[in-house]
Amino acid sequence: MTTRRKLIVTGANGFVAGSVVAQAGEEWQVHAVSRGEPLLRRDQLSWHTFDTESPEALTRLFLEVKPDALIHTAAMADIDFCQTHRESAYAVNVGLTRTLVDLCRATGAKLVFCSTDTVFDGEHAPYGEDAQPGPINFYAETKVAAEQAVACLGAQAVIARLSLVIGLPVLGAGNSFLARMIASFTDGRAVAVPEHEVRTPVDVITVGRALLELAAGRHHGIFHLAGHDRLSRFAMAQRIAARFGFAKELVLAQAVATAAGRAARPRDVALRNAKAGAELETPMRTLDEGLSLILKMSETPVL
């Protein structure tokens, strides 16, 4: 009988976690952790619904499952919401991560933590893994604090800094700006997109595969999971509109300074992806390659 490795995935209702859970192969017994009800039932998948901020419940889960690895995606990831709800953002993004670091330390499980390109200040791009974080909003501050906690695990942990993740949700709804954009275009509504924010977008299918590879392998330290193309969100949206067959006039340039109530965003947080390219079998991709993968997966679901 094959002994499968055991993987816990937090935030299982989320956009990135959906891609991880859906793509986890034969080698894994997956334990999806969520505040929500199961999105998927299949062999080799156990769904655990509870208040994921409860250290007691997480401790019970770790004792029961004895995981080999944990992919920690759960976070309060809405930058503007975090800016105005600091206590709860800190509790989830830092407090929950610290609890999981302690549980991994106690059990020997490998931790793969999802961080963000926005830990950087946006004035010194492109950023390699060694670059110094310089958060300019509260969400990014919580992610830097969480990275520091994870780094204490040394060779037992990976910090995966994700660039802007594009894609259609693989499971559930999740935080997919692409799905929202396409819904607006389909209704004939234009979408305003910041013209001065530069990113290196990466597709959600590639991110899911890379996170699974990082969980399975001997990798440790920081990895940037980012696409090959460095472009503004405006240019990105125009390319997406064209690729999905919509008029580029549906994409409006938005001057960031005029958007009321919006937390500060770094100007250019392009990530260098050479380390992922050299050390991972999962290839990083161009925007067009990523969009092709997304379209292919939406026609032939991974499930």
Ligand SMILES: NC(=O)c1ccc[n+]([C@@H]2O[C@H](COP(=O)([O-])OP(=O)(O)OC[C@H]3O[C@@H](n4cnc5c(N)ncnc54)[C@H](OP(=O)(O)O)[C@@H]3O)[C@@H](O)[C@H]2O)c1
């Ligand atoms: N999407 C991107 O472009 C992007 C870019 C850089 C970094 N990241 C990072 O990647 C990770 C995944 O992002 P995502 O896009 O998948 O986000 P998402 O779709 O919003 O999913 C995050 C999940 O975290 C859990 N969560 C949210 N609020 C919570 C709370 N108050 N208490 C406990 N759990 C809570 C939820 O899972 P349940 O409902 O299942 O409990 C939620 O579905 C995050 O750590 C994010 O910071 C994402």
